[in-house]
Structures are given as C-alpha cells and as structure tokens.
Amino acid sequence: MAEYYAKSLELSGIPALTLTNLKHAERIAFDIGGSLTKLAFFSKISHKRALYTINPNTKSNEKPDALNHVSHDSYVSNCETEEEGWRLHFINFETKYIESCLDFVKQNVMGRSTDVNGKIIKATGGGAHKYKQLINEKLGVEISKEDEIQCLIKGCNFLLKNIPDEAFIYEKHSNPPYKFQSPSNQPLFPYLLVNIGSGVSMMKVISDTEVERIGGTSLGGGSFWGLGSLLTKAKGFDELLELAEKGDHRLVDMLVKDIYGGSYDLIGLPGDIIASSFGKAARSASDTSTHLHERIKKGKLS
Amino acid sequence: MPWFGMDIGGTLAKLVYFEPTDVTPDEEELEVETLRTIRRYLTSNVAYGSDGVRDVHLEMKNVKLAGRVGTLHFIRFPTASMKSFIELAKEKKLATLADTICATGGGAYKFEEDFNKEVELALHKLDELQMLIQGINFIDDTYPSECFYWAHPDDEEQCKKVPFDFSDPYPYLVVNIGSGVSIIAVKSQGDYARVSGTSLGGGTFLGLCCLLTGCNTFEEAIEMAAQGDSKKVDKLVKDIYGGDYDKFNLPGHVVASSFGHMMCEDHRKTVCKEDLARSTLVTITNNIGSIARMTALNHGINKVVFVGNFLRVNPIAMKLLAYAMEYWSKGQLKALFLEHEGHFGAVGCLIELIKEKR
Numbered sequence: 188m189a190e191y192y193a194k195s196l197e198l199s200g201i202p203a204l205t206l207t208n209l210k211h212a213e214r215i216a217f218d219i220g221g222s223l224t225k226l227a228f229f230s231k232i233s234h235k236r237a238l239y240t241i242n243p244n245t246k247s248n249e250k251p252d253a254l255n256h257v258s259h260d261s262y263v264s265n266c267e268t269e270e271e272g273w274r275l276h277f278i279n280f281e282t283k284y285i286e287s288c289l290d291f292v293k294q295n296v297m298g299r300s301t302d303v304n305g306k307i308i309k310a311t312g313g314g315a316h317k318y319k320q321l322i323n324e325k326l327g328v329e330i331s332k333e334d335e336i337q338c339l340i341k342g343c344n345f346l347l348k349n350i351p352d353e354a355f356i357y358e359k360h361s362n363p364p365y366k367f368q369s370p371s372n373q374p375l376f377p378y379l380l381v382n383i384g385s386g387v388s389m390m391k392v393i394s395d396t397e398v399e400r401i402g403g404t405s406l407g408g409g410s411f412w413g414l415g416s417l418l419t420k421a422k423g424f425d426e427l428l429e430l431a432e433k434g435d436h437r438l439v440d441m442l443v444k445d446i447y448g449g450s451y452d453l454i455g456l457p458g459d460i461i462a463s464s465f466g467k468a469a470r471s472a473s474d475t476s477t478h479l480h481e482r483i484k485k486g487k488l489s
Numbered sequence: 490m491p492w493f494g495m496d497i498g499g500t501l502a503k504l505v506y507f508e509p510t511d512v513t514p515d516e517e518e519l520e521v522e523t524l525r526t527i528r529r530y531l532t533s534n535v536a537y538g539s540d541g542v543r544d545v546h547l548e549m550k551n552v553k554l555a556g557r558v559g560t561l562h563f564i565r566f567p568t569a570s571m572k573s574f575i576e577l578a579k580e581k582k583l584a585t586l587a588d589t590i591c592a593t594g595g596g597a598y599k600f601e602e603d604f605n606k607e608v609e610l611a612l613h614k615l616d617e618l619q620m621l622i623q624g625i626n627f628i629d630d631t632y633p634s635e636c637f638y639w640a641h642p643d644d645e646e647q648c649k650k651v652p653f654d655f656s657d658p659y660p661y662l663v664v665n666i667g668s669g670v671s672i673i674a675v676k677s678q679g680d681y682a683r684v685s686g687t688s689l690g691g692g693t694f695l696g697l698c699c700l701l702t703g704c705n706t707f708e709e710a711i712e713m714a715a716q717g718d719s720k721k722v723d724k725l726v727k728d729i730y731g732g733d734y735d736k737f738n739l740p741g742h743v744v745a746s747s748f749g750h751m752m753c754e755d756h757r758k759t760v761c762k763e764d765l766a767r768s769t770l771v772t773i774t775n776n777i778g779s780i781a782r783m784t785a786l787n788h789g790i791n792k793v794v795f796v797g798n799f800l801r802v803n804p805i806a807m808k809l810l811a812y813a814m815e816y817w818s819k820g821q822l823k824a825l826f827l828e829h830e831g832h833f834g835a836v837g838c839l840i841e842l843i844k845e846k847r
Contacts, residue, residue, distance in 0.1 A: 220729070221724055221728070221729040221745060221746055221749060222724075222746075222749070222752065283753070312729075313726075313729035313730035313731070313734070314729070316730055316731050316732070317729070317730060317731035334736065336736065336737075384746075385724055385729065385745060385746035385749050386724075386744075386745040386746040386749070388737075400737045402783065404776065404779060405723070405743075405744040405745060405746055405747045405749075405772065405775065405776075406689075406747055406772065406776055407746050407747075408746075409724055409745075409746030409747070409748065409749035409752065410746060410747045410748045410749065410772070412749075412751075412752040413722075413746075413747075413748030413749055413750065413751030413752050414697075414748050414751065415752075416751050416752050416757065417701055417748070417751050417757065417765070418700055418701070424752075439696070440688070441499050441668055441669070441692055443595070445499070446498065446499040446594070446595030446596065446599065446668070447595035447598045447599055448595070448598050448599030448600075448601075449598065451595065453616050453618075454618070454683050460688075461669075461688040462499060462595075462668060462669040462688060462692075463499055463500075463667075463668035463669040463688055463690050463691075463692030463693060463696075464688045464689055464692075464693045464696075465692065465693045465696030465697050465700070466499060466500070466668050466669070466690075466692030466693065466696055467696065468695075468696030468697065468699055468700050469692075469695045469696045469698075469699040469705075470569065
C-alpha cells in the first residue's frame with residue numbers, strides 16, 4: 188500500500204510546521220477519538236492557473252482525439268491567473284497531544300483580526316465530551332458535541348457523492364489491485380458502514396440522516412496497536428505496519444493444514460486458512476530469532 | 490477389546506477408553522496378556538509419560554455399551570507428544586488386539602500414515618463435527634447433570650452451577666472452543682451444519698499468553714489471569730467518552746478497545762503479567778460470545794452450548810460467556826455448558842466403533 192497513498196504527516200508533539208495551513212482556516216472540525224484526533228479544516232488557498240487557447244496556427248486537419256485532447260503544439264499559453272479556492276485539509280495526531288494542538292489554534296487562528304464568533308469550530312467523538320472543558324478554557328468557545336455517528340455519515344455521504352475516486356475496491360489478484368469508484372447515479376442507500384477506530388462499530392446507513400448501530404467488536408485498531416507495542420519493539424503505528432509487511436504469519440498462526448495435514452474437505456476449509464491465530468506461538472515462545480517480532484506482527488494483522 | 494475412541498486436535502489429543510467391569514472369572518483367565526497390560530496401565534495411572542493426564546473426576550461408571558458394563562476413562566495429552574504416544578502403542582503391541590482405531594480430528598488425517606507404519610494400525614477416520622454431536626448425545630443421555638448453566642454469573646457470592654434438562658434440546662447451537670472455534674447449528678437429530686467459527690480460540694489465548702507473560706502451560710496462563718485486572722489493559726467506553734455512550738446504549742464499563750491502553754508507554758509500565766493474561770482471556774472469550782450471539786440470532790436459536798477444552802479449569806471464561814450472552818440478548822439467550830468439556834469427539838468415535846461391531 189505504501190506506494191499508493193500519500194504518507195500521512197509525521198507528528199510527534201505536532202511540530203508547528205505541520206499545522207501551518209491551519210493559520211488560514213475558516214472552518215475547523217475535530218473528531219477526538221480514543222487514540223487519534225482527526226482534524227479537518229477548510230482554508231482559502233491561492234494558486235496560479237494557466238489558461239490556454241488553441242493556437243491559431245495549428246494545422247486545420249488536426250482533430251481532437253477520443254478524450255477531446257489535441258497535441259501540445261496546438262496550444263499556446265495565453266495568460267496566468269491567480270485564483271482562490273477552498274481546500275479541505277486532513278490532519279491526524281495522537282489524542283494525548285490535544286492540548287498542544289489547542290494552544291496552536293488559540294495562538295494562530297483565534298488571535299487574528301476576524302472575530303472569534305466568525306470562526307466556526309465543531310467537535311465530535313468521545314473526546315469532545317471528555318475535553319469539553321479544556322476546549323472552553325483554551326479557545327474560549329463553548330463547543331457542543333456533535334453527534335459522532337451523524338457526523339460520520341454526513342462526512343461519508345458527502346465524500347462519496349462529490350469526490351471522484353473516493354471509494355475503491357481491492358482485488359488481490361487483479362492488476363492493478365485497486366479499482367476506484369466514481370460517484371454514480373446508483374442509489375447509495377442502504378449500505379453497511381464498518382468504522383474501524385480504536386474499536387469497531389458496524390452501522391446500517393439508511394439515508395442522509397438515518398443510521399442504526401447493529402454490531403461492533405472491541406478488537407480494533409487499538410488492539411493491533413496495543414498488542415503490537417507489547418510484542419515488538421516498534422515505536423508507533425506506522426512502524427508496526429512496516430514490520431507486518433515483512434512478516435510471515437504462517438509461522439505463528441496454526442493453519443488448517445497444520446492440524447489436518449491438508450485441507451478439511453468435508454466442510455470446504457482449504458489448508459491455508461487460519462484455524463487458530465497465534466496457535467503455534469506457545470511452542471515458539473522461546474524462539475529468540477530476530478524475525479520473531481515481524482512474524483508476530485503479521486499474525487496480529489490478520 | 491480394547492475399545493477406544495480418539496480425537497486428535499490442533500493442541501490436544503483426547504482418548505476415551507472403555508474398561509469393562511463385568512469381566513467374569515473365566516473371561517479373566519482367557520484374557521490376553523497384552524490386553525491386561527493395557528488395561529492395567531491405563532486404569533492404575535492418572536499420569537502417563539511427562540504430559541498425559543487422566544481426568545479422574547470425569548470418569549463414568551456403570552456405562553452400558555454393546556451388552557457390556559464398564560467404566561469410561563477420559564485421557565488427554567498434547568498433540569505435540571503424538572510421537573511418544575505412537576511409540577507407546579507400538580510397545581504395548583496394540584496392533585495384536587485391534588486392527589483399526591476410530592479416530593477423528595485433524596490428527597486422524599495428519600498422523601494416519603504414522604499409525605499405519607509404526608503401530609501397524611489402520612485409523613478409521615471420522616468427521617469431527619459428526620463425532621462431536623454423537624458424543625454429546627450419548628453422554629447427555631448417560632451422565633446425570635451433564636448439562637448445566639451458571640446462575641448469577643456476575644455475582645461472586647451467589648454464582649453457582651445449576652443442572653439443566655437437555656432432554657428436549659432442538660434446536661441448539663454448539664460452540665466448540667478448541668485451538669480454534671467451530672459453531673454448529675443442530676436443528677434436529679441428524680440435521681446439523683457448521684454455520685460459523687473463528688480462528689481466535691483457545692490456541693490464541695495460550696499462544697498470546699505465552700508470548701506476553703512467558704508462561705508455558707494453559708494452567709499457568711489461567712492462574713495468572715485469575716489474579717489480573719484487565720481494566721488496566723483495555724480501553725473502556727468511559728475512557729473515551731468520560732462516561733456512558735448513551736446514544737447506542739453502551740455503558741461506560743464496556744470494553745471499547747481490547748489492549749487499547751497498551752500503545753501508551755506509561756500504561757505499559759503500570760500493568761503486570763497477570764493483567765495481560767486476564768485481558769487476553771477476556772478479549773478471546775468476549776469475542777467468541779459476541780459471534781455466538783450473532784449466530785444464534787441469525788438462526789433463530791436460543792440455546793447455546795459451549796464445549797471444548799478452553800473451558801477446562803476456566804470458570805472465569807464460563808461465567809463471562811454466561812453473563813455476556815444474557816446481558817447482550819436481554820435474557821433471550823441461554824448459555825449452557827457440559828461437564829465433559831472437550832471429550833465428546835473421542836466419545837463419538839467410541840460409539841461409532843460399537844456400532845461397527847454390531
């Protein structure tokens with residue numbers, strides 16, 4: 188996956204550089220979760236845009252291709268304009284640094300000439316309730332906690348309906364394995380939303396506003412991060428993922444073939460399926476191989 | 490004779506032996522030396538080699554099988570010691586007495602060749618789920634108070650085992666917690682199917698505990714778990730919300746993220762091995778309970794029977810399952826347990842052997 192997505196910003200104590208764009212934020216929203224705080228904000232961004240027109244000297248028999256493109260030579264750069272647009276930014280940091288973040292917001296965002304009331308700040312997540320007082324003290328604003336599930340589906344629905352290539356399917360044996368979906372005219376609802384944070388909530392999304400929590404599990408990202416921190420020397424979530432990529436879980440997990448010597452045909456379980464996660468770990472607990480922690484990491488991700 | 494049933498699982502091999510007690514003096518005189526040796530070896534010991542154990546408290550006396558009366562003995566040893574068992578069977582000349590042994594579990598397939606070559610015995614391989622159900626039916630009909638439930642599972646003082654009449658069982662769900670977990674829906678006599686399962690089972694509990702605490706056996710892991718506090722390890726709803734999460738009826742004491750505090754170095758410093766063992770036990774148990782509950786709901790079944798050697802000497806897990814099933818289903822589901830834990834597959838095989846003899 189590493190080569191397919193932009194690396195998230197490195198945060199340790201949130202260096203000020205990371206939050207630079209926050210200075211121009213017009214709307215800020217926090218989702219203060221169990222392990223991570225997610226910050227989303229809109230800011231006005233200026234960027235240059237080049238305008239091109241067709242070169243009057245182009246050969247007249249050149250036709251645009253199927254995508255309505257013509258060759259480079261057919262265009263001349265006419266002028267450049269400075270444009271202002273809205274940009275949506277996303278930042279993650281560990282919730283334990285919430286105070287540093289609030290200090291930054293106070294100094295750099297709240298302190299501007301635009302009045303405090305013009306600032307739109309919203310918050311959701313468990314922490315919006317837990318840190319309500321802190322936010323009030325630091326920013327001088329009374330935040331009422333937005334319902335986290337309503338925010339979740341509003342956000343999901345907004346992105347799914349408006350952003351191209353937001354949703355994708357993963358097919359292990361396809362090339363490329365990622366197939367991106369465009370917003371389509373197909374009905375969006377109902378869909379099952381599985382929110383994998385520190386813990387997991389599974390929700391049936393019926394409409395823009397209607398949602399029902401129908402299940403969940405306490406074995407989520409927090410469990411992977413927690414167990415990974417106990418079993419390996421990795422310093423952080425990203426390092427755990429890197430380790431997991433290198434590991435071979437089959438040395439730690441007990442597979443069907445380890446029990447049956449092959450597949451369990453009667454009920455259609457192939458030999459490679461995991462029968463018991465960490466099932467071999469009891470015997471290899473005394474294994475001092477340097478690769479053990481990598482193998483364990485992979486075992487846990489599955 | 491001898492009459493055996495074997496269930497060779499991922500972690501443990503279970504052996505059930507029928508010792509005839511209605512032996513007439515004539516029969517005794519004619520008894521082949523080999524058979525006598527085996528009988529004496531099995532019944533006069535409670536431990537075999539370095540890790541074989543006979544569960545004496547589970548012994549069943551006066552069992553009637555194929556016109557004979559006898560005692561059923563329940564023996565187990567780690568599958569990792571299978572080689573030693575094969576050596577022993579060879580040494581005791583088992584092949585001179587029987588030409589096949591009824592066996593189930595993955596090991597019946599995995600070790601078939603070894604039995605053929607070393608012990609010169611053929612293994613009659615039987616399906617583990619079929620044997621499990623067959624074994625449960627036989628024992629429940631034969632052993633008084635085999636089936637029970639826990640009354641007041643969350644109250645230390647009042648909690649106790651209460652017998653449950655399982656004579657009209659259908660439909661019921663069997664949750665077999667061995668190295669891994671299989672969930673079987675039993676609709677009526679002969680009508681059953683594996684409907685779900687999970688790889689997070691007893692093997693996971695033991696494996697993770699060994700890695701996290703340095704312990705070596707299941708008993709050690711359970712002992713540690715009994716003394717630990719999982720709340721220091723797991724992140725609860727109240728740790729995230731500062732209280733209950735009312736909108737979804739999630740009270741503050743519910744676990745939101747298992748091991749959720751362990752990403753933080755400060756928290757890691759305050760927990761001990763016992764806490765980690767407890768959290769592992771609670772996590773695995775609750776996950777199984779959750780899947781069992783959802784499966785029961787999907788199939789319209791309200792009796793869930795938990796079996797398997799994960800529950801051996803493990804009242805914490807049993808009570809947790811009992812409590813969780815009742816709590817999350819608002820009293821609609823009943824968690825049931827059986828005294829003979831993980832021995833049903835082997836018993837099923839013994840029954841199959843008797844059927845073949847007729």
